[in-house]
Amino acid sequence: MLTIKTLIDMHATRLSFTGRVGLVPTMGYLHEGHLSLVRRAREECDHVVVSIFVNPTQFGPKEDLSKYPRDIDRDLSLLDPLGVDLVWMPMPEIMYPSAFQTWVDVETLTLRLEGVTRPGHFRGVTTVVAKLFNAVQPHKAYFGQKDAQQAAVIRQMRRDLSYPIEIVVCPIVREPDGLAMSSRNVYLDPQQRKAATVLYRSLSAAKEAYEDGVRDAETLRQIMKDVLAAEPLAEVQYVSCADYDTLEELDTVTGKALLSMAVFIGKTRLIDNVVLG
Amino acid sequence: MLTIKTLIDMHATRLSFTGRVGLVPTMGYLHEGHLSLVRRAREECDHVVVSIFVNPTQFGPKEDLSKYPRDIDRDLSLLDPLGVDLVWMPMPEIMYPSAFQTWVDVETLTLRLEGVTRPGHFRGVTTVVAKLFNAVQPHKAYFGQKDAQQAAVIRQMRRDLSYPIEIVVCPIVREPDGLAMSSRNVYLDPQQRKAATVLYRSLSAAKEAYEDGVRDAETLRQIMKDVLAAEPLAEVQYVSCADYDTLEELDTVTGKALLSMAVFIGKTRLIDNVVLG
Numbered sequence: 001m002l003t004i005k006t007l008i009d010m011h012a013t014r015l016s017f018t019g020r021v022g023l024v025p026t027m028g029y030l031h032e033g034h035l036s037l038v039r040r041a042r043e044e045c046d047h048v049v050v051s052i053f054v055n056p057t058q059f060g061p062k063e064d065l066s067k068y069p070r071d072i073d074r075d076l077s078l079l080d081p082l083g084v085d086l087v088w089m090p091m092p093e094i095m096y097p098s099a100f101q102t103w104v105d106v107e108t109l110t111l112r113l114e115g116v117t118r119p120g121h122f123r124g125v126t127t128v129v130a131k132l133f134n135a136v137q138p139h140k141a142y143f144g145q146k147d148a149q150q151a152a153v154i155r156q157m158r159r160d161l162s163y164p165i166e167i168v169v170c171p172i173v174r175e176p177d178g179l180a181m182s183s184r185n186v187y188l189d190p191q192q193r194k195a196a197t198v199l200y201r202s203l204s205a206a207k208e209a210y211e212d213g214v215r216d217a218e219t220l221r222q223i224m225k226d227v228l229a230a231e232p233l234a235e236v237q238y239v240s241c242a243d244y245d246t247l248e249e250l251d252t253v254t255g256k257a258l259l260s261m262a263v264f265i266g267k268t269r270l271i272d273n274v275v276l277g
Numbered sequence: 278m279l280t281i282k283t284l285i286d287m288h289a290t291r292l293s294f295t296g297r298v299g300l301v302p303t304m305g306y307l308h309e310g311h312l313s314l315v316r317r318a319r320e321e322c323d324h325v326v327v328s329i330f331v332n333p334t335q336f337g338p339k340e341d342l343s344k345y346p347r348d349i350d351r352d353l354s355l356l357d358p359l360g361v362d363l364v365w366m367p368m369p370e371i372m373y374p375s376a377f378q379t380w381v382d383v384e385t386l387t388l389r390l391e392g393v394t395r396p397g398h399f400r401g402v403t404t405v406v407a408k409l410f411n412a413v414q415p416h417k418a419y420f421g422q423k424d425a426q427q428a429a430v431i432r433q434m435r436r437d438l439s440y441p442i443e444i445v446v447c448p449i450v451r452e453p454d455g456l457a458m459s460s461r462n463v464y465l466d467p468q469q470r471k472a473a474t475v476l477y478r479s480l481s482a483a484k485e486a487y488e489d490g491v492r493d494a495e496t497l498r499q500i501m502k503d504v505l506a507a508e509p510l511a512e513v514q515y516v517s518c519a520d521y522d523t524l525e526e527l528d529t530v531t532g533k534a535l536l537s538m539a540v541f542i543g544k545t546r547l548i549d550n551v552v553l554g
Contacts (some may be wrong), residue, residue, distance in 0.1 A: 011441045095439075101385045102403070102437030107378040126379070127438075130407075135439040137414060160379030161404075162372075162412040164288045 001080050003087045010088050010135050017085075019046025023138035025129060028052040029069040029183040030078050033173040037142040038082050040170055049136050050079055051088045053095060058124030069186050088136070095131060104130040106153050106160070112247045113149050113240055113260060114271070125150055126157050133163055140166045144173075146180050148258055148273045152247060172272075174200065180272045187268040195233035196265045199272040202227035206241075206259050210276050217241040217250040217257075224261060237262040237269070244275065253277065278357050280364045287365050287412050294362075296323025300415035302406060305329040306346040306460040307355050310450040314419040315359050317447055326413050327356055328365045330372060335401030346463050365413070372408060381407040383430050383437070389524045390426050390517055390537060391548070402427055403434050410440055417443045421450075423457050425535055425550045429524060449549075451477065457549045464545040472510035473542045476549040479504035483518075483536050487553050494518040494527040494534075501538060514539040514546070521552065530554065 004010055014021070022045030024037045041048045052075060059065035072089065079087060103123055109115075110122035133141065143151045151169045158167050173181045178200035179193075188196055202224040209223050224239045242249050244256035253276060260273035281287055291298070299322030301314045318325045329352060336342035349366065356364060380400055386392075387399035410418065420428045428446045435444050450458045455477035456470075465473055479501040486500050497518045505511050519526050521533035530553060537550035 007439055014441070097436065099385075099433075100437050102381065102383045102434050104407075104438070105380050105382060107380065108376075109378065130381075131437075131439040133411075135441065137441070156376075157379050159374065160377050161381070162284055162408040164291070164412065164414070 001076070001084050001087060003076065003089060005089055005091060005094070007090065007094055007135060010090075013086055014135075014137060017047045020140070021045060021047045021049060021136065021138045023132060023136045023141045024048070024050045025132050025141065025143070026050060026052055027054045027068065027183065028075050029071055029186070030075045031173075031181045031183065031185075033144050033146060033181040035078060035082065036173050037144060037170050038079065038084060040168065041140065041142050042083050044168075045138075045140060047085045048083065049086045049088060049138065050084050051090075051132055051136070053088075053090055053128070053132075055095070055124060055128040056092055057096070057127060058121050060118055060120060063118075064184075069183055095128065103127050104157065104161070106156050109149070109153050109156050109247055112249075113238065113242070114262065115149075117237060117262070122150070122153050126153060129154055130157065130161070133165060138165055140168055142168045142170060145169050145273070145275070146172045146182065147271070148260055148275075149247060152245065178204070180270075182270065184268055184270065188265060192233060192265045192268065195231050196268075196270060198228055198231040198234050199261060199263055199270055202239075202261070203259055203272060203274045207274050207276065210253065215253045217253055220253070220259065224259065228261070228263060233265055235264040237264060244277070278353070278361050278364060280353065280366060282366055282368060282371070284367065284371055284412060287367075290363055291412075291414060294324045297417070298322060298324045298326060298413065298415045300409065300413045300418045301325070301327045302409050302418065302420070303327060303329055304331045304345070304460065305352050306348055306463070307352045308450075308458045308460065308462075310421050310423060310458040312355060312359065313450050314421060314447050315356065315361060317445065318417065318419050319360050321445075322415075322417060324362045325360065326363045326365060326415065327361050328367075328409055328413070330365075330367055330405065330409075332372070332401055332405040333369055334373070334404060335398050337395055337397060340395075341461075346460055372405065380404050381434065381438070383433050386426070386430050386433050386524055389526075390515065390519070391539065392426075394514060394539070399427070399430050403430060406431055407434065407438070410442060415442055417445055419445045419447060422446050422550070422552070423449045423459065424548070425537055425552075426524060429522065455481070457547075459547065461545055461547065465542060469510055469542045469545065472508050473545075473547060475505055475508040475511050476538060476540055476547055479516075479538070480536055480549060480551045484551050484553065487530065492530045494530055497530070497536065501536065505538070505540060510542055512541040514541060521554075 022041035104126040206220045206223045220241045239261045256277040299318035381403040483497045483500045516538045533554040
């Protein structure tokens with residue numbers, strides 16, 4: 001497993017790959033969710049590239065960039081047995097050289113859900129993902145359904161900017177008690193960790209109602225809110241029942257839909273979602 | 278020489294290219310300036326792709342999109358003898374599908390010179406060039422020095438977005454009387470055509486002063502303005518003596534500099550430039 005830090009080495013190594021290349025972009029501090037993407041890439045591609053880069057431009061000024069968890073040695077030891085060909089770990093000054101001034105912006109999709117409370121977040125995501133796509137030139141790129149809006153935004157960017165890249169979105173990987181795996185779960189103390197299961201419990205309750213025939217979106221949102229309200233440590237930021245592709249809030253669920261939420265447990269902001277239809 | 282209109286065919290053909298690929302992006306209505314780029318690409322690359330696309334998003338609402346000159350048959354007959362492998366002529370609905378909402382924006386460089394009077398122009402240029410880069414994945418891309426600011430903006434975009442593409446900027450090709458070749462020259466009536474030589478005459482006068490030792494930028498700008506003022510059909514939009522890379526207006530010429538201008542001859546807006554140092 002090769003590890004590379006510069007852009008020049010990345011380009012040179014890419015030229016040596018002859019078959020299909022899969023890219024798994026990550027911010028490191030890997031968990032089973034990331035590893036499921038890597039395994040899928042390993043099955044489908046001749047060469048697997050994992051990028052590890054905590055991207056400063058997708059963090060807001062009040063967000064957790066400086067304390068975002070990092071453990072490169074552990075990450076590399078997790079990736080090595082999976083048959084990864086190349087780990088690309090660029091430094092911030094390589095990704096954002098002086099006088100950097102070019103941004104990739106998806107306009108409409110990014111204004112909803114996460115975009116409401118995290119202005120600029122998706123501009124940072126799409127810019128860095130475009131840079132990763134350009135530097136690695138993969139045939140397939142793997143993202144987690146955990147960040148459902150991110151996946152939708154990347155799909156839109158891929159289409160709009162004519163990238164010849166297949167976007168593969170893999171299912172959420174959960175702890176045995178239902179908590180979606182996230183690098184940020186490490187922030188939770190034991191009491192908070194227990195309370196954090198409320199996200200999936202509320203999503204499951206709404207999904208069950210949907211499977212029982214409920215199609216009124218406001219009813220589904222209310223079911224989630226009621227479950228969340230019963231957990232004293234949970235502070236809800238948003239609860240959504242939206243169209244799967246456009247992320248517009250629905251009145252009635254007719255096609256594929258996304259139930260999603262952002263909830264503070266203490267100071268830790270967690271997101272989760274399930275797909276309907 | 279293959280001609281292709283869809284994105285799928287473009288991607289499939291690209292996969293069949295094994296050596297170095299050169300891209301010459303154009304808006305068609307080709308002249309000797311474009312052909313000089315194609316010849317250079319032919320010398321340097323194994324496969325030459327020419328794109329012809331009149332990009333609507335780089336025209337302002339009051340600009341000449343609908344009457345921009347087009348002659349595809351003539352373009353193809355000019356390209357065929359040059360050994361071009363592929364001409365890509367996407368339709369606007371392929372480049373900008375419904376719900377298109379992703380833009381590539383170079384922030385600072387685009388505010389100067391052309392950017393002052395053509396807001397949004399460079400956002401259209403960088404977005405379509407990013408799309409061409411992604412769809413064609415060339416090793417080298419060829420641009421004319423005629424659009425000096427465009428070349429600077431594309432160089433910046435290439436660096437900022439980590440494109441593994443060499444940007445080759447080729448010299449301006451001029452008519453025997455010095456007028457820079459441009460698809461828009463066709464708009465000029467005989468009297469205007471004669472008057473249009475004033476751009477190069479004014480640039481040449483300033484360059485001569487520079488070569489005689491003048492380094493004060495305002496003096497150089499004034500020399501250009503004086504020559505332009507003597508031509509009754511010329512209406513000056515801007516005259517600039519700027520740093521070659523940052524395009525910031527200079528007080529004193531110390532390093533590489535760009536003398537440039539935009540001038541209306543009747544209703545036709547012409548640009549031209551020369552490089553100092």
